[in-house]
Amino acid sequence: MVGATRGFSRYSNTPSGGLPGVASVGNPGPASPTLLEVIRGLAGSSVETIERGKTIFFPGDPAERVYLLRRGAVRLSRVYESGEEITVALLRENSLFGVLSLLTGQRSDRFYHAIAFTRVEMVTAPATSVRRAIEQDASVGLLLLQGLSSRILQTETMIETLTHRDMSSRLVSFLLVLCRDFGVPGNEGITIDLRLSHQAIAEAIGSTRVTITRLLGDLRNDGLVQIDRKKITVFDPIALAKRFS
Amino acid sequence: MVGATRGFSRYSNTPSGGLPGVASVGNPGPASPTLLEVIRGLAGSSVETIERGKTIFFPGDPAERVYLLRRGAVRLSRVYESGEEITVALLRENSLFGVLSLLTGQRSDRFYHAIAFTRVEMVTAPATSVRRAIEQDASVGLLLLQGLSSRILQTETMIETLTHRDMSSRLVSFLLVLCRDFGVPGNEGITIDLRLSHQAIAEAIGSTRVTITRLLGDLRNDGLVQIDRKKITVFDPIALAKRFS
DNA sequence: CGAGCGTGTCGGGCTGGCTGCTGATCCTGG
DNA sequence: CCAGGATCAGCAGCCAGCCCGACACGCTCG
Numbered sequence: 402m403v404g405a406t407r408g409f410s411r412y413s414n415t416p417s418g419g420l421p422g423v424a425s426v427g428n429p430g431p432a433s434p435t436l437l438e439v440i441r442g443l444a445g446s447s448v449e450t451i452e453r454g455k456t457i458f459f460p461g462d463p464a465e466r467v468y469l470l471r472r473g474a475v476r477l478s479r480v481y482e483s484g485e486e487i488t489v490a491l492l493r494e495n496s497l498f499g500v501l502s503l504l505t506g507q508r509s510d511r512f513y514h515a516i517a518f519t520r521v522e523m524v525t526a527p528a529t530s531v532r533r534a535i536e537q538d539a540s541v542g543l544l545l546l547q548g549l550s551s552r553i554l555q556t557e558t559m560i561e562t563l564t565h566r567d568m569s570s571r572l573v574s575f576l577l578v579l580c581r582d583f584g585v586p587g588n589e590g591i592t593i594d595l596r597l598s599h600q601a602i603a604e605a606i607g608s609t610r611v612t613i614t615r616l617l618g619d620l621r622n623d624g625l626v627q628i629d630r631k632k633i634t635v636f637d638p639i640a641l642a643k644r645f646s
Numbered sequence: 647m648v649g650a651t652r653g654f655s656r657y658s659n660t661p662s663g664g665l666p667g668v669a670s671v672g673n674p675g676p677a678s679p680t681l682l683e684v685i686r687g688l689a690g691s692s693v694e695t696i697e698r699g700k701t702i703f704f705p706g707d708p709a710e711r712v713y714l715l716r717r718g719a720v721r722l723s724r725v726y727e728s729g730e731e732i733t734v735a736l737l738r739e740n741s742l743f744g745v746l747s748l749l750t751g752q753r754s755d756r757f758y759h760a761i762a763f764t765r766v767e768m769v770t771a772p773a774t775s776v777r778r779a780i781e782q783d784a785s786v787g788l789l790l791l792q793g794l795s796s797r798i799l800q801t802e803t804m805i806e807t808l809t810h811r812d813m814s815s816r817l818v819s820f821l822l823v824l825c826r827d828f829g830v831p832g833n834e835g836i837t838i839d840l841r842l843s844h845q846a847i848a849e850a851i852g853s854t855r856v857t858i859t860r861l862l863g864d865l866r867n868d869g870l871v872q873i874d875r876k877k878i879t880v881f882d883p884i885a886l887a888k889r890f891s
Numbered sequence: 892c893g894a895g896c897g898t899g900t901c902g903g904g905c906t907g908g909c910t911g912c913t914g915a916t917c918c919t920g921g
Numbered sequence: 922c923c924a925g926g927a928t929c930a931g932c933a934g935c936c937a938g939c940c941c942g943a944c945a946c947g948c949t950c951g
Contacts, residue, residue: 479806487809489802500795513802535784535791542780542787549794550745556801557734557758561724563808564732564852566908568939598897607809612939614899630948631897811940813907843929857907859931875916876929 436497436544437524440469443534446526457515457523464502464511466525469548470494473521474583474595477513478604488605489513490556491595493582497548502528519595555582563607565645571606572616573644576626580635590627590636597631620644681742681789682769685714688779691771702760702768709747709756711770714793715739718766719828719840722758723849733850734758735801736840738827742793747773764840800827808852810890816851817861818889821871825880835872835881842876865889 440446448471451457457468457475468475470492477490477498492498501509535542558581562574576593584591599613617633620626625641627634635641685691693716696702702713702720713720715737722735722743737743746754780787803826807819821838829836844858862878865871870886872879880886 477802487806489805500798503795504792532788535787537784539781539784539787542784542791543777546780546787546790546794547749549791549798550748553745553794553797553801556798556805557722560734560801560804560808561732563805564850566852566854600897605809607811609811609940618899845929854908856909863931
């Protein structure tokens with residue numbers, strides 16, 4: 402009951418995928434340029450294509466560029482010496498990342514590992530150019546601000562997901578987040594446009610591969626989701642949301 | 647071993663409390679104004695003092711103001727119909743919140759509950775004024791951007807905390823975060839300047855009151871922390887970090 | 892076509908959530 | 922300043938959810 406309302410409101414608030422007003426960061430209006438266009442126009446900017454699985458930056462690399470994801474998904478993760486790896490964020494299109502470099506002028510190094518989770522197209526520019534551009538054209542600052550606000554809201558949603566006590570709720574909540582960020586509507590539900598291994602899901606929600614296999618199996622047996630070649634289709638997000646315990 | 651290095655590096659990176667360059671958002675230099683001064687100067691801004699436990703905004707309230715926390719701590723939480731409440735963020739001084747209102751012009755409502763966790767002093771201004779100010783003076787945009795970047799890093803640290811699988815690690819990690827954000831050094835360690843009930847901790851890390859009581863008791867018995875009138879003192883953060891499992 | 896990764900399954904063991912209760916501490920109003 | 926209520930802390934016992942380790946099978950991509 403509780404969970405149902407919870408999940409329902411989350412989903413129903415996002416008919417076009419996103420928190421109210423959040424998804425549309427990239428198109429502030431017909432007249433003004435988009436964030437993408439702005440960044441592409443900066444000194445030292447470049448457009449890059451990265452293959453699935455390749456690293457964008459390593460922990461320890463100097464943080465001097467800002468990135469805007471144009472197409473695909475990027476995984477930000479923390480790697481431990483044990484080899485264990487946890488996912489801190491799965492970035493969707495139009496997400497801004499590498500913002501560490503925007504902080505006070507002093508040098509700092511990346512502490513996350515950014516890898517292309519799918520084939521990725523992104524635009525990148527030196528932080529110094531970005532700062533200069535803001536000083537010259539205030540609307541750039543506003544665009545960036547909107548981009549970052551959107552990131553904060555996404556991250557907070559993820560925190561909500563992670564504070565669920567039982568894994569089943571966590572998984573369901575995570576799937577709904579993925580629908581919001583990576584879902585493409587089809588005639589039999591929403592398909593999450595990512596090739597997700599159970600291991601990858603486990604690393605994102607703090608569980609283990611075996612548990613994810615079991616829980617996903619349960620959801621499938623109950624006719625709530627379908628999995629085909631690592632792509633998950635959620636038949637009915639509202640029904641799925643009822644699975645909150 | 648793994649955990650030791652992990653915790654150590656986190657703490658040793660933050661001698662003055664904060665990620666590198668993160669804490670100093672409020673003072674970009676002697677010449678330029680601080681974010682605080684800027685916001686206070688905006689049309690429609692006000693300085694407010696809120697007593698511990700009072701609400702700053704409710705879910706459902708229209709999101710039209712931006713807040714900068716000047717003194718004290720604010721808890722952002724999600725309330726469910728069951729009465730259960732989870733903490734999405736514990737904001738420290740100089741944190742910017744209410745950023746939802748900065749997103750695209752369209753109306754939107756708050757979906758979190760913001761309450762004063764301690765007695766709070768904050769500065770607030772209408773989002774429209776903020777937007778106008780950015781257009782007039784680009785350095786305002788830069789300051790806000792730094793504020794938000796800092797928030798993102800904090801939030802991501804919290805996600806890291808929450809993906810630890812065992813509660814003991816989660817608690818330890820959370821205590822270290824609190825030391826970073828609310829710690830005041832004393833002659834026998836770092837004291838977290840918040841009156842935290844076990845329930846409050848549980849709501850922040852997705853556990854239960856009873857478990858927190860037990861784990862905190864263990865830490866105390868092992869001489870790692872001390873608790874006096876709900877204030878927690880961490881004797882040696884580095885030793886505490888060794889408690890990661 | 893073979894190697895490697897990903898998926899599905901089983902059992903054993905333990906962590907941690909849940910319930911119920913008691914005593915301590917804090918807060919408030921008379 | 923005290924009394925009484927409310928919140929908080931601590932303890933124990935029960936039970937299940939989930940981690941761990943191990944193994945077999947299937948898919949996929951070189």
